[in-house]
Amino acid sequence: MPRSRKEQVSLEDTPYYHCVARCVRRAFLCGDDPITVNSYEHRRGWIETRLLFLASAFSIDICAYAVMSNHLHVVLRVDAEKAKSWSTLEVLQRWHTLHKGTMFTQRYVRGENLPNYAVVLAETIAETYRQRLMDISWFMKELNEPIARRANFEDNCTGHFWEGRFKSQALLDEAALMACMAYVDLNPLRASMSKTPEESDFTSVKKRITSAKRKHQPKTLYPFIGNPRKGMPKGLPFKLTDYLELIDMTGRIIRKDKRGSIDASLLPILKRLNISTENWLCIATEFEKRTGSLVGQEHSIDHYCEKNQRQRKPKRQSLQLSA
Template sequence: MPRPRRTQISIEDTPYYHCCSRVVRRAYLCGDDSFSGKNYDHRRGWVESLLMKLEAIFAIDVAAFAVMSNHLHVILRIDIDTANNWTDSEVLQQWHQLFKGDDLTHRFVKGELVAPAEISILKHTIATYRSRLCDISWFMRCLNEPIARQANQEDNCTGRFWEGRFKSQALLDETALLTCMAYVDLNPIRAKMTDTPEQSDHTSIQLRIRAAIKGEQPKSLLPFSGNEVNTNNKNLPFSLKDYLTLVAETGRIISHGKRGLMSEESSQLLTKMHIPSDNWLKLTTEFGRLFRGPVGTLEELTCYCEHLGKRRRHFSWCCQHLAS
């Protein structure tokens, strides 16, 4: 039985969550449709464009994403500090970029006087919007619903576009985050849609590589902290160079079956994350099958379950894959 999303989110344990949505009706609603002979790749562009728009509105960062032919992967980081630091006016301005709001919220944003009787209503509304703007469920709702309506309009039909609720799993430590990011970024190579990460359209890895060539990082994606000590816990706790090298080398192995030795940079990163090199390929190619729930060490999973009031540590057997 599906569990309420609130029983899967624990900011106290981790701000990082891997979300996945799949399409329904036929196998390829975003790519080549062999039944009709049409190509729907432009819909992948719809998803990427809206994803980047929502990242700028919500207090939620995008760490990685891959828009595939029949499903979407995205790794999100909940930025609760940004949401709490927004002024009341800023909260409403962010919300009004997505929804119309009402006369009261628009008058407040314009600086007009609010009647004393309306203050409590306004405060409750702002608190609700502030909470929603750092809520993964609302983020995915604002991503999936417009895409579904747009696709149905193009197909001149009604009904579901996405296959039920999106799936989400907590990434409880840095090892889980690194493994899941690589898994997401290597999706097109595993699916044999391309041979190299830089050719992977509609993915975060392609955006990062293009920006790295210019000595930059994409403004729309959560940045890497670099080799220095990570003093900003909002950044990804890895070096961008090391991560790109690791993904490129792993992609080469998956694409061409060349099981050569990893470079020193990649080996050092895996050692730092306590991941045996021999286990890395299995983790990045079978992540979706190996991990059915929260991902992390048994200790992290225990804390996660305690904070959510869970009596049982479901999926605890998955922990062995990161420890082996």
């Protein structure tokens, strides 16, 4: 029996999660269907636009994403402290970009004079919205439901478009986070949808590369801020240049038309995390296949299981990340 989403998400242990949503029927999210000869390429834009919009409303950052033929990947970071710092007005304003809210919340946002009971009611409702705006399940719901409605309307059909439950993996440490992001960014290359990361349309890595050429980072994605240090700002604990070099070199290795071997372990980002070339290539190509709901180094998973009184399941929980 699968664990409830509440049991799978523990912000005390990690704010980072890898989520995967797949189509339930032989439906195409995007790309060309070889059987019906219909093209659904335009649906990629639906996903990317909606995804980046939700990041502006929720207190959830997007670290990586990739839109594939019949599924999508997204690596998220929940910023609970940010959500808790919002005023009642800001919470309601953010929620109203997604839904109408109630008559009382609408009047509260407009600054109308309300009786005390109405103010209390609006503030109570706002607290419910605050919890939703830092909830991964609500984020995925707000992402998937509009896409399902549009796709069903376009396909002139009814019924489920997505599987009932999206897959969620907790990323417990830096090695797991970096490995998962690389796996997501390299999805189009492994599927032969593109030949290089910069040609991988509707992915986070292409957006980062495009912005890097202009010497800045995309505002819609969680930024890279360099290796861990005292007083560091919020961001991914890696150097952007190191990560992009890693993605480029790994992409060259996994391409079937490329021969030769590259010692990826010499790259600074892998050297710092003590990951060997052999282990890294396994991670980059089989992350989902070899992992379960918890991903991290052995000590990270042991600590998580002990703290949360969960039985350690060696298989499909961790990768041998270290050299």
